[in-house]
Amino acid sequence: MTIQRFDTGPRMSQAVVHGNTVYLAGVVANKAAGESVTRQTQDxxxxxxxxxxxxxxxxxxxxxxxxxxxxxxxxxxMNAVWDGWVSAGNTPARATVEAKLAAPQYNVEIMVIAAR
Known part of the structure; x- marks a missing residue:
């Protein structure tokens, strides 16, 4: 079975596909770094x-x-934004935890796994 990698760098790939499963790396805000949790979650x-x-x-x-x-x-x-985005009737299994992130301008990081 082949493995596809997308947006691959020296440390990690942003997405990896194995079979019919898509694994995303943890995603933090690009444009909204340092802004509100609402804006970061939207980004x-x-x-x-x-x-x-x-x-x-x-x-x-x-x-x-x-x-x-x-x-x-x-x-x-964060949930107010998530609830407006997630596909109704197709909500994933989910966990939310409190953690220190890689840099102080980040207040939210989200990692998902999806079928293809």
Whole structure:
């Protein structure tokens, strides 16, 4: 079975496809780094849409999601954006945890696995 890698760098690939499963690396905000959790979540979900499309999938095929927040007090703020984005009737298994992220301008990181 072949493995496809997308947006590959020296440390990691943004997306890896094995069989009919798409694995995304953790995604942080590009344009909205340092902004509100709402803006960062919107930016991240837009990036996820792009990575899934490149890999031949979309948010209706999400299997799992892991969401990292630097402060669980922002859980409702992130959920408000997530709930508006996720495909109704196709919600993934999901976990949300509080964690320190790679740099202080990031307050949200999301990693998903999807079917193709």
């Amino acid at each position: 991240i979900l837009s990036i996820i849409d792009g990575h899934l499309a490149k890999a031949g999938s979309d948010k209706s095929k999400l299997l799992t999601a892991t969401i990292y927040l630097t402060d669980m007090k922002t859980f409702p703020e």
